[in-house]
Amino acid sequence: MLRIRNLEAGYGKLKVLRKVTMHVSPGEIITIIGANGAGKTTLLKTISGLLRARDGEILFDKKEIKKHPPEKIVMLGCSLVPEGRQVFGPMTVRENLGLGAYVQYRRKRQEEVQQDLERVYGLFPILKERERQYAGTLSGGEQQMLAIARALMARPKLIMMDEPSMGLAPLIVKDIFAIIMKLRDEGNTILLVEQNAKAALGIADRGYVLETGRIIIEGPADDLLLNRDVQRAYLGRDLDGETKI
């Protein structure tokens, strides 16, 4: 579904990604883990077109998308749930979801929007309850759910999530991860970037460990949990102390 080869990207003179090679196959949950500054967010931004790749290949459904603008990449079916939710505070929940459906209107499939709305309300009943509330008044967990729901409104083939657990209480994190698993069970493909390595590897099929812009290890999630390099990437963190889900 997604195939990246020797991807390089950065900001100004700063090289953040150095020859990243990875792939995501349909139906998988793939997680990218790594310390702060390793390049995880940069990688997602580059895939979604928010940041221009300097070199390498990004093939989405066998099509090169490296030079596409973000809106075109979303049209092709690759959606990002950005770090820090980025919901539109002064707009209602319903309006936020409507914005997510933008590409469905562009695809002339507006008749499907109502159906999609029902579907995401099914996944997140709390959003239905708060349909007319301003997004800015929601709790952190609810905003995260809204951000995921908004991405789903575009009917993506690949959902990329940047730190969905960030700043959330452990119980809410558990809910969010349960939702990610549910999405996978429904046949979605997910690329998940997380600092909460243990939780992410707990639900992922495979994972990549990013360190200073390079992938230093990849493999089945179970193997990575045992791996010392994974623990080293989290120097100073007590893996056993993190939220269990």
Added chain:
Amino acid sequence: MYWEPEYETMGREELEQLQLERLQSTLHRVYLNVPFYRKKFDELEIDPDDITSLKDLRKLPFTTKDDLRENYPYGLFAVPLREVVRIHASSGTTGMSTVVGYTKTDIKTWSNLVARVLTAGGITKDDVVQIAFGYGLFTGGFGLHYGAERVGASVIPISSGNTRRQVKIMQDFKTTALVCTPSYALLVADTINDMGININSLSLKYGLFGAEPWSEGMRQEIQQRLKIKATDNYGLSEVMGPGVAGECLERDGLHINEDHFLVEVVDPNTLEPAAPGETGELVITTLTKEAFPVIRFRTRDLTRLMPDPCSCGRKLIRMSRVMGRTDDMLIIRGVNVFPSQIEAVLCDIEGTEPHYQIIVERKGALDEVTVLVEVSETTFFDEMKKQSELVDLIRRRLSLELGISVDVKLVEQKTLERFEGKAKRVIDRRTL
């Protein structure tokens, strides 16, 4: 039957993507964690970041057995010893041993890859597998043991030696699969005969043989005498042990576990890539090993790659059976001779036993090769005329095959030494 169909039948493009990902992360890890590789790369001004395709592998330096010896014992480990849960050493037929290590994940990977090989060779959880490889520092015993357990078979860890006891256990425990060296399989067949046991009373169905080069003729012989399907499997401790490659029941070449091992075949003299399908030295780069990754390790094993699809459905490329080692290759009067070629000829000829010894001597300036061949009792006590006809036949066939003339002597059955481990077929008395 596949063990991991998602990998064993993976398309080429997907496989190459996976290989590149794994190659790059392996290179970053060895550069970071193994001073030997970092120094070597720096000297050649190679940055792991420069390896952007599988073809770039060629830019990397080779690793040899000497490099391993010079870093004895732990110099090439890529993780600290506290992460290492197992240490093995090479069987050391050629000088000082080399030491290799495994993390927990490495052991898991190893078991899985051997399970693939065993499954390809016909083994299921219903089998009773007798492992007559030595347990201990040698990787053969443990590797096959883990794989067989992983498959869910009932494992008899009998180890090597005491052949009569092996046969008794084979009979009593209803062994269905024998795992050992091919030469030992023949010894087992001899012993079954000696003990007066009817082969049909045994439950044997499969044999998985490895650790030494053997020939197609020897396979036929083993299959007929033990009434089994015999498959070849390949591995070496420097790379992992058994589980690198193994034959499926088509018995036409060994499928290489390419998602874990990147292979090349090179001309052993020029070290340039051999032409597709040409015989050369197998060079292996590990893609997933944690404790003991190797980059472009020269195996000294001679083989060729068989890129044609196999009818078993596996898409993993095959290698031909190992035709010998670059270092046991005999150069006789300028001609390269492999002991396995001689074996193939002997197995083809009626009346000979596949036990033989090659004696190389230098008389004056010329190399002389004498092949001692065991013949069955009836042949040995046959009239002189028949004997000399047989000697002539073998001599002619050998010179045709090898391109040099050799001397042939017939010896009585069981006069040549039997080996429980790797057979020593060549006695080279030349002092050059």
